[in-house]
Amino acid sequence: MAEQVDLYLDFDGVININGTRSSYLDASYGKAAGWKIEWRKGVIDYINSLPENVNLVWLTTWEMNNLAETELVPLLGITRPTVTISRALAGSSPYHEWWKARALNAWRELEGREDRKFIWIDDDLESSFHDIPEALLSEGLGLLMCPDWRSGITEEFMKEIDKFLEEVRV
Numbered sequence: 001m002a003e004q005v006d007l008y009l010d011f012d013g014v015i016n017i018n019g020t021r022s023s024y025l026d027a028s029y030g031k032a033a034g035w036k037i038e039w040r041k042g043v044i045d046y047i048n049s050l051p052e053n054v055n056l057v058w059l060t061t062w063e064m065n066n067l068a069e070t071e072l073v074p075l076l077g078i079t080r081p082t083v084t085i086s087r088a089l090a091g092s093s094p095y096h097e098w099w100k101a102r103a104l105n106a107w108r109e110l111e112g113r114e115d116r117k118f119i120w121i122d123d124d125l126e127s128s129f130h131d132i133p134e135a136l137l138s139e140g141l142g143l144l145m146c147p148d149w150r151s152g153i154t155e156e157f158m159k160e161i162d163k164f165l166e167e168v169r170v
């Protein structure tokens with residue numbers, strides 16, 4: 001059986017590229033919780049086609065009221081199971097600290113997934129890098145990807161993800 005891999009996925013600036021005046025031929029448009037959303041069908045097709053050992057985990061402010069699962073999944077047409085990391089897991093982190101890094105670390109501990117390989121895509125990863133706990137930065141453990149919020153996930157990212165997954169499988 002293939003080793004399990006988690007894909008931690010932000011939404012805005014990663015899948016949602018609304019307001020960027022993109023010219024993607026596969027651009028799709030909709031509304032979720034009153035917000036305009038623009039995404040690429042090709043990105044969703046790619047996510048849907050990932051191997052079964054890849055677990056889709058939302059790590060986004062759309063965790064609020066479970067919006068990622070109730071609004072985004074049906075709108076985008078995501079066909080695989082998803083779970084969501086709750087912001088509450090960040091605890092009473094100081095306001096200036098990045099809640100996602102703390103919540104993710106706490107969640108992995110809670111789930112007993114400290115050693116699980118992962119891919120983490122968030123357009124704030126670079127600017128918040130100093131807040132990421134050591135445990136998440138072990139050599140070879142995770143692939144951290146920080147797309148430009150105007151383009152989100154691109155074909156180059158998909159290639160890099162495929163390469164990482166291939167290495168995990170070996």
Ligand SMILES: [Mg+2]
Pocket residue numbers: 010011012013014122123124
């Ligand atoms: Mg974002």
